[in-house]
Amino acid sequence: xxxxxxxxxxxxxxxxxxxxxxxxxxxxxxxxxxxxxxxxxxxxxxxxxxxxxxxxxxxxxxxxxxxxxxxxxxxxxxxxxxxxxxxxxxxxxxxxxxxxxxxxxxxxxxxxxxxxxxxxxxxxxxxxxxxxxxxxxxxxxxxxxxxxxxxxxxxxxxxxxxxxxxxxxxxxxxxxxxxxxxxxxxxxxxxxxxxxxxxxxxxxxxxxxxxxxxxxxxxxxxxxxxxxxxxxxxxxxxxxxxxxxxxxxxxxxxxxxxxxxxxxxxxxxxxxxxxxxxxxxxxxxxxxxxxxxxxxxxxxxxxxxxxxxxxxxxxxxxxxxxxxxxxxxxxxxxxxxxxxxxxxxxxxxxxxxxxxxxxxxxxxxxxxxxxxxxxxxxxxxxxxxxxxxxxxxxxxxxxxxxxxxxxxxxxxxxxxxxxxxxxxxxxxxxxxxxxxxxxxxxxxxxxxxxxxxxxxxxxxxxxxxxxxxxxxxxxxxxxxxxxxxxxxxxxxxxxxxxxxxxxxxxxxxxxxxxxxxxxxxxxxxxxxxxxxxxxxxxxxxxxxxxxxxxxxxxxxxxxxxxxxxxxxxxxxxxxxxxxxxxxxxxxxxxxxxxxxxxxxxxxxxxxxxxxxxxxxxxxxxxxxxxxxxxxxxxxxxxxxxxxxxxxxxxxxxxxxxxxxxxxxxxxxxxxxxxxxxxxxxxxxxxxxxxxxxxxxxx
DNA sequence: GATCCTCGAGTTCC
DNA sequence: CTCGAGGATC
Numbered sequence: 001x002x003x004x005x006x007x008x009x010x011x012x013x014x015x016x017x018x019x020x021x022x023x024x025x026x027x028x029x030x031x032x033x034x035x036x037x038x039x040x041x042x043x044x045x046x047x048x049x050x051x052x053x054x055x056x057x058x059x060x061x062x063x064x065x066x067x068x069x070x071x072x073x074x075x076x077x078x079x080x081x082x083x084x085x086x087x088x089x090x091x092x093x094x095x096x097x098x099x100x101x102x103x104x105x106x107x108x109x110x111x112x113x114x115x116x117x118x119x120x121x122x123x124x125x126x127x128x129x130x131x132x133x134x135x136x137x138x139x140x141x142x143x144x145x146x147x148x149x150x151x152x153x154x155x156x157x158x159x160x161x162x163x164x165x166x167x168x169x170x171x172x173x174x175x176x177x178x179x180x181x182x183x184x185x186x187x188x189x190x191x192x193x194x195x196x197x198x199x200x201x202x203x204x205x206x207x208x209x210x211x212x213x214x215x216x217x218x219x220x221x222x223x224x225x226x227x228x229x230x231x232x233x234x235x236x237x238x239x240x241x242x243x244x245x246x247x248x249x250x251x252x253x254x255x256x257x258x259x260x261x262x263x264x265x266x267x268x269x270x271x272x273x274x275x276x277x278x279x280x281x282x283x284x285x286x287x288x289x290x291x292x293x294x295x296x297x298x299x300x301x302x303x304x305x306x307x308x309x310x311x312x313x314x315x316x317x318x319x320x321x322x323x324x325x326x327x328x329x330x331x332x333x334x335x336x337x338x339x340x341x342x343x344x345x346x347x348x349x350x351x352x353x354x355x356x357x358x359x360x361x362x363x364x365x366x367x368x369x370x371x372x373x374x375x376x377x378x379x380x381x382x383x384x385x386x387x388x389x390x391x392x393x394x395x396x397x398x399x400x401x402x403x404x405x406x407x408x409x410x411x412x413x414x415x416x417x418x419x420x421x422x423x424x425x426x427x428x429x430x431x432x433x434x435x436x437x438x439x440x441x442x443x444x445x446x447x448x449x450x451x452x453x454x455x456x457x458x459x460x461x462x463x464x465x466x467x468x469x470x471x472x473x474x475x476x477x478x479x480x481x482x483x484x485x486x487x488x489x490x491x492x493x494x495x496x497x498x499x500x501x502x503x504x505x506x507x508x509x510x511x512x513x514x515x516x517x518x519x520x521x522x523x524x525x526x527x528x529x530x531x532x533x534x535x536x537x538x539x540x541x542x543x544x545x546x547x548x549x550x551x552x553x554x555x556x557x558x559x560x561x562x563x564x565x566x567x568x569x570x571x572x573x574x575x576x577x578x579x580x581x582x583x584x585x586x587x588x589x590x591x592x593x594x595x596x597x598x599x600x601x602x603x604x605x606x607x608x609x610x611x612x613x614x615x616x617x618x619x620x621x622x623x624x625x626x627x628x629x630x631x632x633x634x635x636x637x638x639x640x641x642x643x644x645x646x647x648x649x650x651x652x653x654x655x656x657x658x659x660x661x662x663x664x665x666x667x668x669x670x671x672x673x674x675x676x677x678x679x680x681x682x683x684x685x686x687x688x689x690x691x692x693x694x695x696x697x698x
Numbered sequence: 699g700a701t702c703c704t705c706g707a708g709t710t711c712c
Numbered sequence: 713c714t715c716g717a718g719g720a721t722c
């Protein structure tokens with residue numbers, strides 16, 4: 001018995017190794033040694049042995065890619081190092097500008113770039129600990145995505161264990177996609193089974209990855225290619241991006257075989273052209289090529305913009321265009337009353353989807369492009385997402401009434417329409433009297449980034465407004481379940497759910513509430529600044545804007561003078577809020593109806609202060625500095641921390657909140673690891689102080 | 699006064 | 713995602 005078990009154990013191990021190694025040859029080296037049927041035979045044998053000897057089962061076995069029950073929803077996964085997007089370029093001129101910026105910042109002649117195709121799939125992040133795949137997440141908004149670990153485990157191109165000597169921690173980033181051939185076969189299967197076909201490989205991949213039941217994902221032919229490293233611990237990094245990619249391939253992660261190292265602008269242009277010509281011959285869809293400065297020291301020097309690294313660019317292929325006809329030009333009314341003309345199009349398949357609407361932005365845009373009703377036009381998807389009318393291909397019959405004229409009254413509420421001098425937008429003057437604006441205001445109030453009220457969608461809002469159950473956002477908090485249950489498509493249960501969701505939004509951070517008010521020009525960021533300054537709605541409502549404007553001006557003059565003397569600047573008052581925004585705020589807050597709504601909301605919501613930046617953002621936090629930071633001196637780092645109210649200590653203890661570690665960090669870093677203190681590199685540190693806020697916790 | 703950057707607003711499709 | 717406008721900076 002035990003001899004049998006031992007024999008089975010060694011066979012099982014041999015089979016697992018063989019299968020992993022064939023996966024590696026197939027997905028990473030693209031050079032299979034055995035046929036698919038031979039592979040299937042090995043797999044079957046392993047499955048049989050494991051069912052005969054269940055004690056040999058292990059989660060790391062290739063047969064155990066599907067595990068766990070279907071989820072009811074994905075949990076969110078935090079990206080410790082944000083997953084950024086890339087800056088785009090569409091022309092040689094833009095590429096030239098990119099190359100020039102890089103050369104100027106690095107003070108170098110010809111730059112070496114690492115070039116790769118830009119896959120048209122979904123970005124994911126894979127976390128390996130001691131070589132084992134432990135977590136996979138979608139990109140989401142860049143700082144938090146969805147935890148899709150169980151689904152990614154079913155993707156055979158993703159190794160469950162890394163090969164060879166693996167680092168203690170590795171976060172690999174890459175793209176999940178579907179090959180065109182696999183996509184075609186999947187659609188044949190879907191239609192044979194009477195299921196809905198997918199419209200393009202990208203959507204098929206996205207839909208497959210977002211399945212709550214991993215058994216379904218397992219049946220979808222997904223692929224993965226790695227293109228970068230998010231986080232790596234306990235490993236000295238290679239010196240160049242191309243070497244990092246080679247390293248990832250060596251660990252068993254598939255990396256595009258189309259990657260090259262090219263030299264200078266000329267090299268980039270040639271690669272772009274070359275990939276463009278081979279686009280149709282590749283087994284997967286790409287929408288451009290990506291160039292990254294190859295030397296990592298230069299990458300660090302170049303650093304980051306708000307959402308994208310300065311050392312990389314995506315050179316897109318020209319968007320696919322299609323011709324179709326303009327059936328009508330309608331006018332929509334937005335949250336701030338903006339009238340937006342929208343082209344209703346004869347449905348046309350372009351860039352992987354069927355397009356029926358396209359925004360025409362405003363009157364000037366229509367005039368500039370000379371678009372009339374009935375015209376045949378070129379349509380494309382700008383950035384491969386938003387449909388856009390590029391230009392007229394052939395004019396229609398063009399009778400006088402085919403010409404677009406901006407209506408003189410709001411199409412929804414019939415109020416007069418106004419176009420201010422120097423502005424592109426035409427606006428409805430109806431304000432909250434206009435049902436369209438009321439609806440949009442409520443939708444904005446409930447939206448995810450504002451008060452995040454689940455279940456308050458377009459259909460419900462429409463009825464609430466039409467039945468006058470909600471005129472302003474405060475009314476939401478007084479809604480009775482019976483009233484809500486009377487609406488279309490609403491039973492007692494969903495009515496209660498909605499009421500619960502509304503109640504759950506009480507206590508949300510002040511910054512969200514200010515943003516939710518929908519004051520013109522006051523978005524998420526500005527709302528945070530206001531919340532941080534006033535800390536409560538009474539203060540905001542009573543603010544003396546004339547006085548604040550004066551104060552700000554004198555502070556700016558002061559700082560200009562300090563700068564000339566080489567002194568550090570004082571923290572700016574209400575940063576990013578200038579005369580225009582102050583004016584907008586003053587006007588809004590002057591109206592007694594707005595004030596009444598705000599004060600009532602203050603009572604109903606009782607906002608908290610999470611997510612709020614503060615003058616002393618690091619108050620109470622203790623930092624320890626160790627090693628040499630790449631671009632700043634220790635004194636400068638210390639100054640920054642202290643300016644934000646933090647303390648800098650000499651040694652690491654349980655009371656230390658953060659250790660900022662640079663090159664050649666020594667014992668302090670080790671101690672921090674041992675104590676589980678958060679460790680930041682210079683970049684992470686800059687991110688932290690840039691945010692300057694109390695964690696939102698959402 | 700020019701230029702760079704960030705933020706806000708509007709938008710499409712599944 | 714893109715455009716335009718406001719704000720910051722030189």
